[in-house]
Amino acid sequence: MIRIRGLSRRYGAVVALDGLSLEVAAGEIVALIGSNGAGKSTCLKALVGLVRPDAGELAVDGVDVRRRPLEGRARMGYLPQDVAFPARMTGRQVLDLFRSLRRLAAGETGRAIASVGLQGAADRPVAGYSGGMRQRLALAAALLGRPPALVLDEPAISLDPLFHAELRAILREVRERGSAVLLTSHLLPEVEAVADRIALLREGRLLAHGTLAELAASRGLRPLARFHVPGGNGAARRVLTAAGAHPTEEGDGWITLADAAPARAEAFRALEAAGLRVQAFETVPVGLADVFRAWYDADEGDAAASRGARSARAEVVR
């Protein structure tokens, strides 16, 4: 389990983290997402002791990592955003070094190599590795010893599309084993595929956290419904508008209803009653990109309103 309480960090005038609190339960994957500079990497670096927080509590598997950093780090596997290795070491030597420092059994190196599919390259110098292979090696290093917590900064970056599926499988296996996983990613489809919960960060603040469905619902986002009515595009739009829906024409006979699910049955009935045949229908779920945008837009609106209120109050005071 990972517990973050009131984590704050400033770099001069820039607030990197502003009282962030978050928990990742054992057997859970939580993704931190946010724009560049939102504080995601700083949060992960604070957990593994690479940056010093101004305030806050950090605990991993019950160990206060600020007071007992070595014990805390022994319980964490960490994958940094920028991965690099001494060029002349082989992949196996890198993992053997970390295995030795973690006092793990010799068999752990081979297990970690196999878990990321690097068996064929493990005895070659890292200098000859592609970016994706280095990323896989770093992931293997993080997985060494099956730590109770994994802290992964952009784990899918540099990986080829084929390995994305393997990464998902690895993360699901880690979750099933009972490890807590905290990761950051800009690859939102990957986050959607693996994360149990999502934490949205902006300027060091936690905007919201929850499952994708919860985050979407709290911003009023619902799945879209798409109808294919061949030859009856304009007529279908008129019928649906008359039925109180808010359709959007896409062309080629496709119409989208933004207010989706509840209106779907009524839309069907209205179209049939008008003699229009619905040839195809699909539901487009709310994506993480939509949720991300909606929360950022809402926060922007709140911030603008707050600025407006402040300036109005200042006017009154003057």
Add this chain to the structure above:
Amino acid sequence: MSVAIGWPRAVPILARRAFLEAVRGRSAPLTAAVFALLALALSWAGLAPGGVLRFQALSRTALALVSLLLYLVPLLALVQGATALSGSGGWLPMLAAQPVSRAQIVLGEFLGRWAAAAGAVSVGLAAGCSVVWLGAGGDPAALGLLLGLAVLLAGVFTAAGVAAGAASPSRAAALALALGLWFAAVVAYDLAIVGITATVSGPALEPLLLAAAAANPVDAARIVALGAFLGDTLFGATGAAAHRLLGPAGSAALVGAAAAWTAAALTAGIRLFSRREI
């Protein structure tokens, strides 16, 4: 930032990695080859002005090599040390995220790189001087003294280089700092001493020069060599003064001073690296 002591065996594990990384590159064999060739060239060239083309005795060759060691070993060790912990690339975050303390990382890097630098210089000197000894004879103890000087200088300046790297967020800054330290210790310091001898005279001069020697490991090493080879005229004002004051017994004190500088540099490196965010 970790201040914990950590598992003691982590230091030798880290030192072994740093050593292997250093000796697997081209720089270690190149360093050894350069010092071997320098030993041969200096020995061969020593008698050339008299029209004699053969190796001169090992003792005289060793004396000629001392000045080179005083210039080159600090430079080599500073550069090697400075690249150990500088920058913020992906390796340092991975290493620092392991269950080891920052102090252990600093000590491991220092020991590994010191061993690599001292080892490469020693192998080269031993190879070159062995050929000289076989060709021209001489006292083999001179080689022992050279190797001792190489190990001493490599230790002090690897520690200073590691401290420079620990203080620097970028590799370029670390190298610039290392080169600045080398210039200050090897070139500017002696110029300052020459200035002092020109302006200070009387009984205050010799203790002042002696303190100056203890304050700079290069001068300390120079005087240790002076004590052994009795080459007063070759080693400058500080060396001559110290030799007169200390005699051979003072060499141990100067080696102690150099060791103290090594410990001070390492302490600074540990403090700087422990505070640094990666």
